[in-house]
Amino acid sequence: MDSSEPVTLPAPVIDQLTPALSKWEREYQAFRRLLPQLLQTHRGQYVAIHEGQVVASGKDKLEVALHVFSRIGNVAIHVGLVTEAAEPVFRSGVRRVVPSPEGVA
Numbered sequence: 001m002d003s004s005e006p007v008t009l010p011a012p013v014i015d016q017l018t019p020a021l022s023k024w025e026r027e028y029q030a031f032r033r034l035l036p037q038l039l040q041t042h043r044g045q046y047v048a049i050h051e052g053q054v055v056a057s058g059k060d061k062l063e064v065a066l067h068v069f070s071r072i073g074n075v076a077i078h079v080g081l082v083t084e085a086a087e088p089v090f091r092s093g094v095r096r097v098v099p100s101p102e103g104v105a
Contacts, residue, residue, distance in 0.1 A: 026052070027078035035082065042082045049078045 030052040048056040048068045058064045
């Protein structure tokens, strides 16, 4: 083979095209997958998903989460409201008002 000839190599095999999902993302996907069944059994309640299964449910989101944490520890779970409507988006944070520099010598 002439050293000036290009060498064609086979395409590399890529086992995983997308990065692995986080535990929370897996639990959220499980919630979405289970939602049709949950609408029949837990409509209007919050459910906690851990390892792809419902591990707690109730009317108060915080109580459901705290119950799970007290049982299994501080691990990533998903707590979602079982409803046909999209879950509301909550924002948290602090709003800080910075005074204008007027009056500052």
